[in-house]
Amino acid sequence: MHRLDRAAVLRFLVVAGTSLIGATIAVGVLQDVLGVPNPSSLYLLAVVATAVVSGPWGAAAAAAAAFLLYNFLFVEPRYTLSVAHLGELVNLFLLLFVGFVVGQLAARLRARAEDALAREREALAQFQVSRELATRQSTAAALTRLAPIVGREAGMQRVWIALGDGAAERTAADTLAPEARPVVGLHNVLQRMPGDTPARWVRVHMPTSSRGRPSPGLDTYRVRIEAGGDVYGSIWSSRPHGRGEPTRTESRLLAAAADQIGQALHQDRLAAEAQAAEVAREGDAIKSALLQSVSHDLRTPLATIRAAAGTLRPGVGVSEQDQRASADAIDREVEYLNRLVTNLLDLSRIEAGALRAEREVFELDDLVGQTIARLRARLGDRPLDVALDVPPVSVDPIFLDEAVTNILENAVKYTPPGTRVRVAARTIDSGSVRLTIEDAGPGVPPASLDRLFEKFYRVPGQNRASRSGTGIGLAVVRGLTEAMGGRAVARPSELGGLAVDLDLVQAPQPTAAPASPAAPEQPE
Numbered sequence: 001m002h003r004l005d006r007a008a009v010l011r012f013l014v015v016a017g018t019s020l021i022g023a024t025i026a027v028g029v030l031q032d033v034l035g036v037p038n039p040s041s042l043y044l045l046a047v048v049a050t051a052v053v054s055g056p057w058g059a060a061a062a063a064a065a066a067f068l069l070y071n072f073l074f075v076e077p078r079y080t081l082s083v084a085h086l087g088e089l090v091n092l093f094l095l096l097f098v099g100f101v102v103g104q105l106a107a108r109l110r111a112r113a114e115d116a117l118a119r120e121r122e123a124l125a126q127f128q129v130s131r132e133l134a135t136r137q138s139t140a141a142a143l144t145r146l147a148p149i150v151g152r153e154a155g156m157q158r159v160w161i162a163l164g165d166g167a168a169e170r171t172a173a174d175t176l177a178p179e180a181r182p183v184v185g186l187h188n189v190l191q192r193m194p195g196d197t198p199a200r201w202v203r204v205h206m207p208t209s210s211r212g213r214p215s216p217g218l219d220t221y222r223v224r225i226e227a228g229g230d231v232y233g234s235i236w237s238s239r240p241h242g243r244g245e246p247t248r249t250e251s252r253l254l255a256a257a258a259d260q261i262g263q264a265l266h267q268d269r270l271a272a273e274a275q276a277a278e279v280a281r282e283g284d285a286i287k288s289a290l291l292q293s294v295s296h297d298l299r300t301p302l303a304t305i306r307a308a309a310g311t312l313r314p315g316v317g318v319s320e321q322d323q324r325a326s327a328d329a330i331d332r333e334v335e336y337l338n339r340l341v342t343n344l345l346d347l348s349r350i351e352a353g354a355l356r357a358e359r360e361v362f363e364l365d366d367l368v369g370q371t372i373a374r375l376r377a378r379l380g381d382r383p384l385d386v387a388l389d390v391p392p393v394s395v396d397p398i399f400l401d402e403a404v405t406n407i408l409e410n411a412v413k414y415t416p417p418g419t420r421v422r423v424a425a426r427t428i429d430s431g432s433v434r435l436t437i438e439d440a441g442p443g444v445p446p447a448s449l450d451r452l453f454e455k456f457y458r459v460p461g462q463n464r465a466s467r468s469g470t471g472i473g474l475a476v477v478r479g480l481t482e483a484m485g486g487r488a489v490a491r492p493s494e495l496g497g498l499a500v501d502l503d504l505v506q507a508p509q510p511t512a513a514p515a516s517p518a519a520p521e522q523p524e
Contacts, residue, residue: 012054016062019046024069031074040070040095047099051106059103067096118249125153129257133264143173143261150257151175154250156237157218161261163225163233172233184236187220188245190255199255201245217241223254227262230269235261301333308333342402357396357483361507364388364425364433367397371404372423378412382439385422390433392507399480400504403488406473407437407500415441420495432486433506438499443492452490453478474500 023046030036043066051059071081075088083089128149136142143161151159158176162169188201201221218238225233235258246254308326311318318326365388372386404423411421420440428434444452448459455475477500478488486503493499 008054012050012058012061015053016046016050016058016065019049020062020065020069022046023066024073027070027074038091040066040074040091041098043070043095044099044102047103048106051103052110054107055111056104056107059107060100063096063099063103066099067092070095121153122249122253125149125253126256126260129260133260136264139261139264139268140172142264146257146261147173147175150235150254151237154237154246154253155239155243156221157239159235159237161225161233161235163265165231165233169233184220184222187222190221190223190251192255198248199251201251219243219245221246221254223258225258225262225265227259227266230266232262232265234258301337304333305330355479355483357399357480357485359394359396359484359505361392361394362397364390364393364435364504367395367400368404368423368425368435371401372408375405375408378409379421380412381417382412382415383418383420385420385424387422387424388435390425390427391509393433393504394507395484395486395504396480399484403477403480403502404435404437406477410473411437411439411441411498415439415497419497422495427506428503431506433504435502435504436499437502438493438495439497440493440495441497443497444490446492449490449492453488477502 020043023043026042027039030039030042047059047062047066050062054061068081071083071092072079075083075092076085083092129146132142132145132149133139147159147161150156158174160174160176161172163172164170186203186205189204190199191202192199217240219241220236220238222237223235224231225235235254237254308329311326312323365386368388369386372384376384408421411419415421421438423435423437425433425435444459448457451457452459453474455472457475474488474490481488481502481504485505489501489503491499491501
């Protein structure tokens with residue numbers, strides 16, 4: 001007999017013995033001292049108390065004991081099991097029958113109450129498992145929190161969750177993490193049955209390695225983690241041999257936990273596959289957009305350079321003025337190619353996170369003024385307004401020069417000749433200076449403003465004054481500005497076209513040194 005059975009028998013003996021002795025004393029006082037006729041119904045209290053503690057078999061045993069005690073002690077002739085009057089015999093059998101029925105009803109109520117409590121605990125445990133998996137940031141962290149919950153509710157001494165299949169399983173969570181994982185040989189596997197048939201435990205043997213031995217005195221149980229036809233691992237658990245197999249409720253909890261973990265791992269796999277497919281799709285789209293943009297923007301200047309270079313050959317017979325124009329065209333197209341290659345390299349550095357700004361303090365009018373002077377010829381006959389009277393800023397001079405150059409070249413590219421361009425700056429708060437470059441051109445539809453800084457994005461249906469752009473210039477502007485600790489925003493211009501705001505970090509203002517106390521006058 002297992003320890004659990006001996007404990008149940010001990011509880012029955014204590015409760016039944018105490019309650020029957022108490023009922024016998026009460027019946028004796030009522031019948032022999034107070035003269036109450038036939039108080040045998042008091043024994044029903046002992047039967048009910050025993051039924052609540054020991055269940056149906058305890059109730060039946062208590063009813064039989066009450067029948068024998070009342071017959072032996074209080075029915076004439078006393079101290080024998082014989083009955084002198086037929087009416088007393090009827091009362092005795094009524095006591096036995098009513099005691100048995102009342103005991104069985106009490107035992108059923110107790111069983112239903114215990115079953116309700118067990119189902120409540122099971123539902124609460126499954127809710128905890130579901131909540132941990134539904135709110136998980138990562139499945140690995142959730143498994144670490146799930147192992148103690150499953151172990152506590154399933155009555156296990158130790159629970160560890162292993163991921164993988166067969167010999168490739170690796171431990172992902174363990175309630176006794178510091179201890180080495182036990183070597184599993186003979187163990188019990190939960191075998192799922194079709195339909196509503198309860199699952200059952202099947203004993204199997206797994207060959208053990210020579211590096212360890214199974215833990216003595218412990219029974220090991222395994223529930224496979226499966227989902228979508230794939231095996232993701234197992235829930236392993238162990239408890240002392242004397243506890244016996246898990247109950248049906250404990251088995252359901254282990255199976256439900258394995259199913260939910262399997263679904264979570266299956267979702268992770270599907271999400272990873274979808275993400276990989278999306279990354280591959282985006283990579284293909286970027287490659288196609290880059291190839292389309294760069295191939296067009298390389299062919300156009302190369303064709304111009306080739307045509308202009310042909311006019312410079314000896315003996316062609318062109319005038320000196322035409323040769324100078326051809327040389328200027330070659331220089332202009334080479335500068336464009338240089339800008340295109342620079343933008344591509346900067347974009348790759350931005351995407352790789354390798355862009356590092358070396359910020360220093362500069363006067364904005366000096367720094368931006370040099371860029372404007374270099375690009376003044378590119379602006380042609382476009383009127384240019386400049387207002388840069390602001391405090392010094394902390395920027396990387398190379399990054400800022402490239403950002404301003406890209407914005408101004410963007411204005412040249414997408415506005416007709418004679419369009420007004422304005423470069424102005426103002427202080428917007430105690431720590432930022434806003435540099436605004438805007439034009440009076442055709443502008444950009446409001447729906448496209450938020451996408452202007454996306455790489456390879458081009459405004460649909462926009463009329464271009466010259467060659468089409470690659471769609472990377474403003475993306476580089478944003479990356480360079482953010483690398484300097486600022487931000488870039490596009491908005492409609494007050495002049496009617498497009499305005500690009502660069503919020504730059506204002507240099508800290510030096511604090512005035514306290515005046516030194518005046519030296520005391522020296523006597524003559």
